[in-house]
Amino acid sequence: MSSNDVMDFGQAMEQFDPVLGFEVHVELNTRSKIFSSAPNAFGDEPNTNVTALDLGLPGTLPVVNKEVVEYAIRLGVALNAQVAESCRFARKNYFYPDTPKNFQTSQYDEPIVFDGHLDVELEDGEVFRIEIERAHLEDDAGKLTHQGGSGRIQGASASLVDYNRAGVPLIEIVTRPIVGAGDRAPELARAYVTAIRDIVKAIDISDAKMEQGNVRCDANVSLMPKGSDTFGTRTETKNVNSTRAVQHAVQHEIQRQAALLAAGGTVTQETRHWHEDTRTTTSGRPKSDADDYRYFPEPDLVPVVVDREWVERVRAELPELPAVRRKRLKAEWGFSDEEFRDVVNAGVDGEIAATVEAGATPAAARKWWMGEIARLANAREVEVSALGVEPAHVVQVEELIAAKTINDKIAKQVLGHVADGEGTPKQIVEARSLAVVSDDGALTEAVDAAIADNPDVVEKIKGGKMQAIGALIGPVMKATRGQADAGRVREIVMERLGVG
């Protein structure tokens, strides 16, 4: 059988227990690089954000950026972890052209952060505790662009290297093995990476844009037969670049390994590459514990000493963490468990909070963000946050409704135009003449026309069949292109017919 065959997930879960482990690399958004004064910036001309050190020139020496240490402390505190009183950097030696010194300056046996944990909530509210083994600092490599061929290194005719990213600070967060997730493993994988992404964003140590590579996840997966407590051979799926992909990659790897093991095969310890298009992984290079990076303490740097006052100051100044914030908002908004979870799962809790902050009621904010705005985003296949509708727009829509300038139906149209970039709701209502018709003269004219056109209906109403009024309101709304206030139309009909 091929090592890429898969077993049905449910069947796999009957036979095996998955064991997960994650290495999440987070690019820190410090102003300068980890060991040099070069700007830490994304998207600039190649090889412009470099100093002599970033090019590995002879004689250059690293100096630890204090801001990087501060960020690591922040993460340590946020992950309920220990922050080392003293820690060292180490050299990880390997030759690769994107690594200007041909070694990475990382941390080996003395990480700055260790022994933490994170409680991760799944969509249905079930909570898993993930143990964090360590988080360590290191420098990023440069970026290779392969010319010719498929854009991969195999078959390329030449490669260009941009050292702008070389020396960008990374913190690598490593979990302990995660057992007991069972068939929730793929969901847990997604929830964990989402939680890490949200935390590093909330404590402002990273821009946390997975699509830009600010957060990069390597997922370790192994299986053990049901009832066993001996870990199987693991694979490491590299650089899975969205939270959804993490879920899919883990599920695929479980299914692939299950098929392999069930057929009597063995899992090869190796790096695997995730392919978003086919939702499969393929074999990368074999990886074994014998990989020899010849780690030794970085002799050009003295140990990083973090005094306890520093840690306590960072702890005191730490921004509210996402989990705490959600608990607070739920209470403040008075949402039910289900309502709140839906909001969080839809990823619009931040938008709702901002909308409430700007003056709308929580219920109104929820109605719009979970309703029309979500529908628009879905229809246009973009994230809600990328749609172009701002919390202030929602507040304005609510104000226009309260003032009876527009009704709900018009409001939906207005939001669509906002998403088209036509301006604020007020500007759009003005420009498109969408205000509800509240001029009684115009309405009375339309009502009179409807009465004249529908004598039979009038008869029914006069005969006491008040529900027949709807049959007159319809033509009026049609005549005013929906811009009339239906309640007011009803009142005028009753006045003109002398009923009620």
Place this chain on the structure above:
Amino acid sequence: MTESFDVNAELTADQLVRLTALQMAERLAAGTTTSVELVQAHLDRIAEYDGDPRSDAASDRGVRAYLHVNTDEALAVAAEVDAIRAAGGAEAEALHPLAGVPVAVKDNIVTVGQPTTAASTMLDGWMSPYDAHVIERIRAAKLPILGKTNMDEFAMGGSTEHSAFGITRNPWDLDRVPGGSGGGSAAAVAAFLAPFALGSDTGGSIREPAAFTGTVGMKPTYGAVSRYGVIAMASSLDQVGPAARTVTDAAALQQVIGGHDRRDSTSLPDEQADFVAAAANRDLTGVKVGVIADQSTEGFDAGVKAAFDADVQALRGAGAEIVEVSCPHFDAALAAYYLIMPSEASSNLARYDGVRYGNRVVPEGGGTIEQVMAATREAGFGPEVKRRIILGTYALSAGYYDAYYGSAQKVRTLVQEDFAAAFEKVDVLLTPTAPTPAFELGAQTTDPMAMYLNDIATIPANLAGVPGLSVPGGTVDGLPYGLQLVAPAREDARLYSVGAAVEALLDERRGTPVWAQAPDLVKGAERAAAPTAGGQQ
């Protein structure tokens, strides 16, 4: 010397270059010599006696100290200093006391405007876009840089025979090595081709050449001088320091280059002591001088041992208290050094791969990046460099790390403890700097172990990070030998103080400084016709 120095005397160029750096400075201040005259005198002498390490050694009997002579820039800086002095006023007042006194620089220290090769084919033709910290200091003090001096490739060696470009000769005997790795700097100073020079010392590369050439060499406390811009061999051992003819000149040069630099994390934050003032000491009364009772002297030249014993007696006679101390772990220092140094070097030299700078060798018909890197390193590194890279790669490998690198670090701690215990009893330690005087060219090139043993007395100071100073003892069979003084970390001033007193005592006993006894060199015109003894490279 300084006592009988007449700042106003009329001097020939030949006399001028034999002054100490501080005497040159005095004449500049007094206006009896210009910096341009001084620099020109040295340039003329270089042209007359130095030759070129890159030329065929068999037909070049020059000293061959300089890989690059910085003629135009040195003269321009000299002219600038002269102009400032001539104009007088605040700017002249603000000139550094050594402004206008020329200096030579070892070729593993990066310099804008001059090539920096570390004597390796790998970097032949490479120009640094930035200056080392010590060069910034030299420029700020306006010392004209005469040029870059020859050395063992990447500072790996004890004879300068491992330069990729060619040998340097010992001015005392042109068929002998000047020591290494800083043989170029020491030979330049001994041959009056520079009053003083910068070197770097990882296991003895400043001190051993000083001993071999009858000059003074100081390895400062680790962290006393910034390593920023010094091409690394072994980061935890490398230290920049001065080579000079007198202890006071060395002190004056360290004063210029030393002190805190935030670009080197291992740089000490300490305020520098006044080294020149310390070097004014002539009194050894009551100074506790430790001699190591239990270090093996196997392989030590009998003449050196006898001369050392005589010098110890002289110190005792001058009032020093001689105390025997025990340093039981020094015998393991050499082995530990030859694990730690190559380990760090193997990593530090990984960057030379032909990708970003330096020479690139593409295999015939092109090749993958791995093949280009391999071909570049195969062609760009000499055998000694490769030997150490392979040694270090092996020592750091999984499964060997604990036995080799790990054990070596433990020995390092024990060596530090030996020093600490010794310095509870004594102010300084005294040893011979090297087991033998300068050996003949080619004598040890095929025996790496013999070459490594030259560093046996100097290595412990690097492992412990303490300062070591080599001063000339005298001569054995017409060749200089050195005395090494070692002090506790951060006590560089104590070394200059005791070192200057020892130097004065021995000069008086001899009736002359050792460096003044060096034989005459071979002039350019005669060099061409000279017989081809020595220098097989």
